[in-house]
Amino acid sequence: MDQDVTINELLRKARTIAIVGCSPKPERDSHRVAAYLQGAGYRVIPVNPVAEEILGEKVYPDLASIPDEIAIDIVDVFRRPEHIPAVVDAVLDRGADALWLQLGCAHPESEARARNAGLEVVSDRCIKIEHRHRFGD
Secondary structure, rough: OHHHHHHHHHHHHHOOEEOOOOOOOOOOOHHHHHHHHHHHHEEEEEEEOOOOOOOOOEEEEEEEHHHOOOOOOOEEEEEOHHHHHHHHHHHHOOOOOOOEOOOOOHHHHHHHHHHOOOOEOOOOOOOOHHHHHHHHH
């Protein structure tokens, strides 16, 4: 499937986005992206091992800690490439429809593993930029 078509479909159907590496610091990109996504109507589930609350949402230390009754449509990742394999393991264990690796985040082997497991994968693109480009503010 064409990457732009995949992105359009993901952003249209998603309701809940878990953000791995979401920062409580407003000056950080992950925080700004989370705030933007909330403003666009998505439920954001922050994942950060040291924070308790970000943008009014309970923070979970890892994907496995998010209750099963919360369906995750997209896992958006703000982690360095060397951490991507472990994140993909966690996504596959927890379940989600899609893996989104932010700008600067790419790991071809892990992306292939996620695709082979049936996930849609977007790599090295900013979900905020892609959403704004397609749907505006």
